[in-house]
Amino acid sequence: xxxxxxxxxxxxxxxxxxxxxxxxxxxxxxxxxxxxxxxxxxxxxxxxxxxxxxxxxxxxxxxxxxxxxxxxxxxxxxxxxxxxxxxxxxxxxxxxxxxxxx
Numbered sequence: 001x002x003x004x005x006x007x008x009x010x011x012x013x014x015x016x017x018x019x020x021x022x023x024x025x026x027x028x029x030x031x032x033x034x035x036x037x038x039x040x041x042x043x044x045x046x047x048x049x050x051x052x053x054x055x056x057x058x059x060x061x062x063x064x065x066x067x068x069x070x071x072x073x074x075x076x077x078x079x080x081x082x083x084x085x086x087x088x089x090x091x092x093x094x095x096x097x098x099x100x101x102x
Contacts (some may be wrong), residue, residue: 032084034078038069047097051077054091057068076102 017024034055036047043064051062055078068075077099078088092099 030081031100032078032080032082032085033076034080034088034092035074035100035102036065036069036077036092037074037100039096039098042096046095050092050095050097054088054095075089 046063047066051057065075089099
């Protein structure tokens with residue numbers, strides 16, 4: 001039996017008749033947090049404006065988050081499902097802010 005008869009490029013090495021298991025990303029997971037990180041670049045005014053516009057914060061809430069980021073290095077600015085937070089993360093990133101989803 002030739003090597004090419006036993007293994008083809010399309011046959012997984014651990015091939016069985018069972019379907020392989022894959023990790024599934026739960027887009028409806030409500031336990032996600034949008035975290036803003038200090039980048040030492042953006043001004044308080046810019047950060048506050050972005051939090052009001054994209055996270056729907058009040059002016060006072062946005063200012064408090066900006067101070068927490070400045071003093072502690074990061075702050076949770078919004079929570080929700082991954083699917084809901086992803087476009088907000090992209091918009092804040094486009095504004096030059098460093099945000100992650102945890």
